[in-house]
Amino acid sequence: MNRIAAFVLVGSMSLVFSHGALAHHSAAAFDTRQEVKTTGTVTQFTFRNPHVYLTLQVKKPDGTTASLEVEAGAASVLNPLGFNAKSIAVGDVVTIVGNPARAKPDALVLGKDLYKADGAYFPLNIASRSVYEANTAPATSIAGTWFSPWNEFNGFNGAAANWPLTDAGKAALARFDPKTTPQKDCVPVGVPTLMFYPVADTITVERDRVVMKVDWMNAERIIYLDGRKHPPASETFLHGHSVGHWEGDTLVAETTNFKEHPIGLTTALPGSARKRVTERFRVGQDRKSLVYSGVVEDPVYLARPVEWSAQWMYRPNMPHSNEKCDLAVAHKYLGDFK
Numbered sequence: 001m002n003r004i005a006a007f008v009l010v011g012s013m014s015l016v017f018s019h020g021a022l023a024h025h026s027a028a029a030f031d032t033r034q035e036v037k038t039t040g041t042v043t044q045f046t047f048r049n050p051h052v053y054l055t056l057q058v059k060k061p062d063g064t065t066a067s068l069e070v071e072a073g074a075a076s077v078l079n080p081l082g083f084n085a086k087s088i089a090v091g092d093v094v095t096i097v098g099n100p101a102r103a104k105p106d107a108l109v110l111g112k113d114l115y116k117a118d119g120a121y122f123p124l125n126i127a128s129r130s131v132y133e134a135n136t137a138p139a140t141s142i143a144g145t146w147f148s149p150w151n152e153f154n155g156f157n158g159a160a161a162n163w164p165l166t167d168a169g170k171a172a173l174a175r176f177d178p179k180t181t182p183q184k185d186c187v188p189v190g191v192p193t194l195m196f197y198p199v200a201d202t203i204t205v206e207r208d209r210v211v212m213k214v215d216w217m218n219a220e221r222i223i224y225l226d227g228r229k230h231p232p233a234s235e236t237f238l239h240g241h242s243v244g245h246w247e248g249d250t251l252v253a254e255t256t257n258f259k260e261h262p263i264g265l266t267t268a269l270p271g272s273a274r275k276r277v278t279e280r281f282r283v284g285q286d287r288k289s290l291v292y293s294g295v296v297e298d299p300v301y302l303a304r305p306v307e308w309s310a311q312w313m314y315r316p317n318m319p320h321s322n323e324k325c326d327l328a329v330a331h332k333y334l335g336d337f338k
Contacts, residue, residue, distance in 0.1 A: 028178065030099040030110040038068060038109065039095045047085035048326040049217065050074045050183060052124070054088070054111075056096065070096050072111040072124035076199040076215040079321035080147055081123040082131030083114070093117045098124070126150060126198060138287035139314045142251055143205040146290050146312040148196050156196045156308060160266045169269060169301035176268040183263070186325035188217035190264035190271045191239055191255060192279070192296055192308065200320045201312070203281075210244065210251060215320040223253045230256050236273055250282040265301060272300035288314045 040056030052072040057065050072078065075085075088094060095115040101108035111124035123129060127150055165173065188194055195201070199215040208226040213219075223242040230241050236259040244253035255277040258264060264271015279294035293309040296302070 029101055031102050032099045034100060036100050037095060037097050040068060042088055042090050042092045042094060045088060045090060047075050048329045049076055049323045050325055050330050052078060069108050070111040073126050075321040075323040077126050078123060080200055080318050081128060083122040087122050137316050139283050142203050142281050142283060142290060144316050145200055145202045145318050147200060147315045147318060148198055148312045150198050152310040153196045153198050163306050164303035166301055166303050172270050173268060181263060184330045186217050186327055186330050188219045189267050190261045191277055192294060193266050194219055200318045217325045250280055253279045265298060270301055272298055274299055284311060
């Protein structure tokens with residue numbers, strides 16, 4: 001594969017994402033250049049996927065009160081950063097830092113940070129800082145729970161913005177509308193982007209298979225190790241059909257038989273049934289990271305194959321959010337654009 005286009009994943013903290021879509025949807029509905037700080041009393045709080053919402057009763061300068069809705073990240077994304085269903089409760093007085101909605105700045109804010117009255121901090125956004133200290137336990141194999149950090153997610157998306165596209169790929173990207181993303185219907189993004197989401201990813205190694213449970217819209221992958229072949233091309237699956245083998249302590253997985261997917265390659269770029277993904281998983285030399293590398297091919301949308309290499313962090317005690325995708329919550333964000 002001497003014509004592979006290589007993209008190094010860098011730890012950029014930029015808020016500019018490939019193809020205009022971050023996680024569930026674009027931040028286009030909010031003025032990310034303006035930051036506001038608001039203090040109020042929590043009157044409603046829902047910890048759900050793919051978005052967490054809370055409502056504050058805020059006192060205005062003239063003495064009257066008003067409601068402010070705060071849209072935060074997904075439960076699956078905030079959970080490993082330290083914000084969960086028990087972090088706040090109705091009646092708490094909190095201060096929110098975030099970006100106002102373009103259409104209704106006094107009524108809706110995209111939350112970034114939350115501070116309780118006692119000074120306790122909690123993250124509300126995929127890019128917010130974690131409240132957890134790193135676990136220093138060493139990994140003995142790829143089995144266990146891993147976490148793809150924000151910089152790797154951001155780096156992958158940044159690199160994807162420069163992927164070489166076919167005419168069909170360019171056309172698909174040009175007509176992408178964040179309001180039509182299938183993630184609003186609780187259908188997750190495709191591989192490999194799915195594997196970069198900063199959520200808990202638990203790998204279980206069995207004799208004849210490796211199971212990967214990704215805490216994003218109930219995603220699960222099975223990589224078969226029993227020597228089976230891929231099924232006929234007519235049999236397709238959301239995350240494809242994966243077969244693998246061990247090269248020493250490195251798991252090599254080949255995945256084909258993908259369903260055509262509106263966001264099969266990135267959060268804005270489709271994937272075709274001709275997509276093929278080859279991945280490698282191995283524990284890093286420090287025994288505290290997992291090296292995740294691979295190649296994705298899709299002759300319909302990609303002018304040539306592209307490859308990546310990234311590192312996940314070992315987080316053996318990181319829980320899954322166990323929050324299923326809520327269809328009503330997933331649809332709610334569409335009102336942000338009104």
